[in-house]
Amino acid sequence: MWGEAVRIEGLELISFRNYTRLALSLPGSLHLFLGGNGQGKTNLLEAIYLVATGRSMRAGRDEEMIRWGAPQAEVRLEAESLRGRYELQVVLTPRGKRAYVNGNWVRRLGELLEYLSAVLFVPDDLHLVKGGPEARRRYLDGQLVQALPAYREALAKFQRILRQRNRLLDRIGQGEGSAGSLEVWDAAFVEEASRVIHRRALAVEALSPLAAEAHQRVAGSKELSLRYRPYFLEETEDEAPTSLDVIRERVEASLREARPLELRRGTSLVGPQRDDLEMTLDGRSARRFASQGEQRTVVLACKIAELELMASYLGEYPVLLLDDVLSELDPVRQAAFVEVAMGRTQTLVTSTEATSLPAGLREQGRSYRVRAGQIQPEEEALRDGSVGG
Numbered sequence: 001m002w003g004e005a006v007r008i009e010g011l012e013l014i015s016f017r018n019y020t021r022l023a024l025s026l027p028g029s030l031h032l033f034l035g036g037n038g039q040g041k042t043n044l045l046e047a048i049y050l051v052a053t054g055r056s057m058r059a060g061r062d063e064e065m066i067r068w069g070a071p072q073a074e075v076r077l078e079a080e081s082l083r084g085r086y087e088l089q090v091v092l093t094p095r096g097k098r099a100y101v102n103g104n105w106v107r108r109l110g111e112l113l114e115y116l117s118a119v120l121f122v123p124d125d126l127h128l129v130k131g132g133p134e135a136r137r138r139y140l141d142g143q144l145v146q147a148l149p150a151y152r153e154a155l156a157k158f159q160r161i162l163r164q165r166n167r168l169l170d171r172i173g174q175g176e177g178s179a180g181s182l183e184v185w186d187a188a189f190v191e192e193a194s195r196v197i198h199r200r201a202l203a204v205e206a207l208s209p210l211a212a213e214a215h216q217r218v219a220g221s222k223e224l225s226l227r228y229r230p231y232f233l234e235e236t237e238d239e240a241p242t243s244l245d246v247i248r249e250r251v252e253a254s255l256r257e258a259r260p261l262e263l264r265r266g267t268s269l270v271g272p273q274r275d276d277l278e279m280t281l282d283g284r285s286a287r288r289f290a291s292q293g294e295q296r297t298v299v300l301a302c303k304i305a306e307l308e309l310m311a312s313y314l315g316e317y318p319v320l321l322l323d324d325v326l327s328e329l330d331p332v333r334q335a336a337f338v339e340v341a342m343g344r345t346q347t348l349v350t351s352t353e354a355t356s357l358p359a360g361l362r363e364q365g366r367s368y369r370v371r372a373g374q375i376q377p378e379e380e381a382l383r384d385g386s387v388g389g
């Protein structure tokens with residue numbers, strides 16, 4: 001089955017990381033990028049992620065992505081989706097970055113998120129279960145900001161309000177501001193915090209059965225369940241409310257209650273910046289009890305669910321970017337994952353060795369050799385290699 005799916009058709013890099021110049025066309029649905037350590041595999045996916053989301057998944061500062069010694073970097077990508085055909089471009093300079101869609105400057109970088117939707121799976125994601133709640137919030141937010149423009153706006157607004165509210169609390173703590181001025185921010189805080197929590201609650205409600213099903217397919221035995229735990233949920237409560245009105249009341253009440261302590265500490269102590277996503281296997285916390293292999297399966301199921309949820313929100317499958325993760329999975333998990341992705345999405349896979357990838361993948365995909373910032377189709381690379389001795 002090849003339903004609706006976003007497809008990258010071509011990619012051009014200029015002075016991006018270790019690529020001086022790269023022009024790559026990507027016909028077809030499966031592409032395997034093979035190469036040793038430090039050759040440019042992750043950099044390639046980072047470039048795609050950059051035009052998809054407006055930011056890198058790993059660079060602390062955008063400037064780091066400019067090739068050392070070069071004045072600026074550029075990533076240009078052509079894709080086709082339900083929106084039609086479009087060209088995305090990001091230019092990085094030491095003074096900042098600019099994005100263009102079809103040659104037109106995009107005023108707000110966040111708008112880029114409305115074009116190329118992508119699901120990225122990197123080895124770091126394997127900490128999703130064991131890591132802190134921040135990783136799980138990032139998991140939720142990452143898919144929601146791409147799939148729901150309204151969520152993106154609410155989250156951006158909330159973060160702005162949170163920063164301003166924190167600044168004010170800090171000033172009050174130093175005896176500079178008045179507690180009365182806090183009220184203006186509180187109203188806005190309640191509104192945007194509630195919207196964020198509401199969207200997250202609905203998303204997890206949809207994600208949980210998708211993850212459970214994927215988990216069933218990959219692992220068989222135990223039942224995976226995802227539960228959203230907004231910060232205000234009591235220990236004894238099982239389910240997060242999904243009604244916006246109820247959420248608003250809870251946020252308001254928590255804010256009232258926290259106020260004396262917030263004033264003393266000089267910072268916000270409540271809000272969706274403290275939410276978590278609980279994962280259980282047969283009703284027991286995966287974070288506390290799952291074995292290593294079980295954790296991997298849970299993460300895998302979460303990633304498949306992400307792909308499916310985004311497809312249901314968007315009406316088409318996002319591009320799937322797998323950075324060196326398949327080789328970390330055993331053959332059973334590899335096969336299950338590949339089965340889900342194949343035929344539905346355009347998938348770009350990187351790996352250090354072809355032999356660690358499932359044979360079916362190698363046969364059906366196009367393989368490329370990545371070497372020192374250059375990419376060649378595998379056949380050519382082999383030919384050149386043998387000529388060169």
Ligand SMILES: Nc1ncnc2c1ncn2[C@@H]1O[C@H](COP(=O)(O)OP(=O)(O)OP(=O)(O)O)[C@@H](O)[C@H]1O
Nearest residue numbers: 017018037038039040041042043064065066067068
């Ligand atoms: N701004 C930059 N300019 C030039 N080279 C850079 C820049 N940033 C990173 N590099 C280099 O790019 C190289 C390739 O990095 P990349 O992360 O893509 O490797 P990789 O192929 O994914 O390797 P691994 O298999 O170890 O993950 C690294 O050796 C790094 O030093």
Ligand SMILES: [Mg+2]
Nearest residue numbers: 041042043324
């Ligand atoms: Mg890498």
